[in-house]
Amino acid sequence: MIKMTRSRIFLAAADEELRRKIKNILMKEGFIVIGETGDGSSALRMIRTLDVDLIILDADLPGVKGFEIARIIKEERIAPVVVMSNSWQKTCRKSKRNTDESFESHRGRGLPQNSAPKYG
Structure with missing residues (x-):
């Protein structure tokens, strides 16, 4: 008989709501989330003490960044x-904010006289 084991996952994401959503999805799919945190220093410390099968990291963790943790984890195998x-998402929000601000600053002014392109 084949014994199926459930994968043990460690999750580190700065955004608590995002972390909760990902954790719920993983648990619904049958994975075990054996540890979680919102900062890089804690993540690295906890990962080294737990027996994990997979680590999911936010790239932009406070403290030690996700890519740095990934490099260390790879070196330590x-x-x-x-x-x-x-x-x-941040880029889209920033772009929308800049577009909204630009629109607001030009609202009601109309186009400058002679601003239409000339053809021919």
Whole structure:
């Protein structure tokens, strides 16, 4: 008979809500989240003391960054690492904010006279 073991996962994400959502998804799929934290220093300390099968890291952790932890974990051959990043979301939010500010600053002014492109 084959004995199935459930994978033990460590999760480190700065955003507590994101961490909770990921943890819930993992647990629903049958994984065991054996540790979690919101900062890099704690993550590295905890990972070294736990028996983990997979580590999921936020790239932008406070303290020791996710990519630095991933490098250390690889050197120490502890477990496979997945590094996630929400920089795309930050970029989109910043872009939207800049667009909104630009729109607000020009609202009601209309186009400058003779601003239409000339053809021909």
